[in-house]
Amino acid sequence: xxxxxxxxxxxxxxxxxxxxxxxxxxxxxxxxxxxxxxxxxxxxxxxxxxxxxxxxxxxxxxxxxxxxxxxxxxxxxxxxxxxxxxxxxxxxxxxxxxxxxxxxxxxxxxxxxxxxxxxxxxxxxxxxxxxxxxxxxxxxxxxxxxxxxxxxxxxxxxxxxxxxxxxxxxxxxxxxxxxxxxxxxxxxxxxxxxxxxxxxxxxxxxxxxxxxxxxxxxxxxxxxxxxxxxxxxxxxxxxxxxxxxxxxxxxxxxxxxxxxxxxxxxxxxxxxxxxxxxxxxxxxxxxxxxxxxxxxxxxxxxxxxxxxxxxxxxxxxxxxxxxxxxxxxxxxxxxxxxxxxxxxxxxxxxxxxxxxxxxxxxxxxxxxxxxxxxxxxxxxxxxxxx
Numbered sequence: 001x002x003x004x005x006x007x008x009x010x011x012x013x014x015x016x017x018x019x020x021x022x023x024x025x026x027x028x029x030x031x032x033x034x035x036x037x038x039x040x041x042x043x044x045x046x047x048x049x050x051x052x053x054x055x056x057x058x059x060x061x062x063x064x065x066x067x068x069x070x071x072x073x074x075x076x077x078x079x080x081x082x083x084x085x086x087x088x089x090x091x092x093x094x095x096x097x098x099x100x101x102x103x104x105x106x107x108x109x110x111x112x113x114x115x116x117x118x119x120x121x122x123x124x125x126x127x128x129x130x131x132x133x134x135x136x137x138x139x140x141x142x143x144x145x146x147x148x149x150x151x152x153x154x155x156x157x158x159x160x161x162x163x164x165x166x167x168x169x170x171x172x173x174x175x176x177x178x179x180x181x182x183x184x185x186x187x188x189x190x191x192x193x194x195x196x197x198x199x200x201x202x203x204x205x206x207x208x209x210x211x212x213x214x215x216x217x218x219x220x221x222x223x224x225x226x227x228x229x230x231x232x233x234x235x236x237x238x239x240x241x242x243x244x245x246x247x248x249x250x251x252x253x254x255x256x257x258x259x260x261x262x263x264x265x266x267x268x269x270x271x272x273x274x275x276x277x278x279x280x281x282x283x284x285x286x287x288x289x290x291x292x293x294x295x296x297x298x299x300x301x302x303x304x305x306x307x308x309x310x311x312x313x314x315x316x317x318x319x320x321x322x323x324x325x326x327x328x329x330x331x332x333x334x335x336x337x338x339x340x341x342x343x344x345x346x347x348x349x350x351x352x353x354x355x356x357x358x359x360x361x362x363x364x365x366x367x368x369x370x371x372x373x374x375x376x377x378x379x380x381x382x383x384x385x386x
Contacts, residue, residue, distance in 0.1 A: 027056070034060055042068040042160075044149055065157040069146045070279075071164050147263050158273045159264070166282025167253045173197060175332065176246055179284045179361040180254035183294035185301065185312055189254060189340040190361035192370060193246045195239075200329030229377055230320050243336050247316070247383075250283065251340070256308040257285045258300070265295055303386070313343040316381040319373040326365050326372070337373040343382070 038060065041047060044067055051058045146161055170176050175194040181187040234240055257276045265271065265287075272289040287295070301310040317339045324335035339358045359371040 031060060035063060035065075038064045039066045042066045044069045048149075062153050063155050064153060065155050067150065067153060067156055067159050069149060069159070069161045071146075071162065147267075150264060150268065153268070154270075156268045156271050159268070159271055160275045160277065163276075163278040166278045166280045167256070168249050168282060176250070177282060177362060177366060178250040178254065179286065180250075180258075181286050181288075181291065181357075182254070182258045182309070183287070183291040184298040185309060186251075186255070186258075186314075186340075186342060187291065187345070188357060189251060189338075190358055190370070191247055191250050191336075191338040191340070192362055192366055193243065193334075193336045193338075194324075194332035195242070195334035196332075198331040198333065230379065231322060234320065239334065243318070243338070246336075247338055247340075248386075251311050252308065253283055254285055255303070255311050256306075257283075258309045259302065259307055261285075261287075262295070262300065265292055269296070305386075311386050313385045314340050314383040315343050316340045316383060318379040318381060319376050320379070321373060321376060324369060324372060326368055328365050330365055332369060335369060335373060337370055 034057075038047060038050065041050070042064075047061050047064060047067075051061050150156065150159070168176060173196045175192070175197050177193070178189060178191045180189040261274065261276065265274070271292055274287045274292060276285040277283065302308070303310045319337045321335045322333070324332040326332070337358070358374055359367060361367070362370055
């Protein structure tokens, strides 16, 4: 009986396996498998921590192809030590641009000048080994720019950079989203906005303004007459002016982000996909392999007024609905969709992209909103280069 208990104990609590002295089976894993794991991690902060685990990890991490850089916070220049020479305005265009793009957080939309206020930022990549250009704040924490951090990686294929929030300060309840594609200049941009959003709920109340109908789930009008035309009140109550501000602000934000990416694109020639977004999901700048190569071959034209890419003369199409009800019950009040392309875009680029680039610009439920809006009457506008 005692021998039986002894056998049962061994089965329930087996003795731990001890490998022969000097053998580490983890070292027997091929580099390709470890790189597969690192590529799934992606986050540059986590990869920085992996670098200090072992010499082997330190040599493998720079070979990672999929990188995500998340910017932790925005730090005012006033918070930096007075002796930090790398933060002054004479540091160069790229440093100034960092202050431009990563500043202007939660600023009034009406004051575009404040959007261009000087700021600098702290990257989430402080775990990686930096260089002599690293910035140290008063608390002794070292901050690194994305350009500095990415110098440690040699095989980047897909890069995503995420800002802590969108550059455009908007009022609570207002919807504003944009997506822009760039080569050496703007290829296209889609902007979706709404003066307010009513989300579905048990006691949903849908307010209607006089002579304005509601566009229902199937695109039909519920109450009121609506032939797809913009109501007269849109021009008299500041609705059109607000949409112009949305459009210009989004284009400025997109062109500033594009300008920021120059050094990164020039240095990492293996890169085939680049996305610069923000944690709020407000704006997304995308570049594919052909667009990245175009920027390397054909330098961008910079705006003389600020550190951003020059926006070319544009043709715009606008769609508007006073009330747009989505299939999930969400209601967009004053829903506006703007599709933008350069006036002198090459025929090859126009032929390469069909009309789906407008409706496919946003994730759900806003993709459905775009599809519903493009079925309404189209208004054409033009804008000069700026």
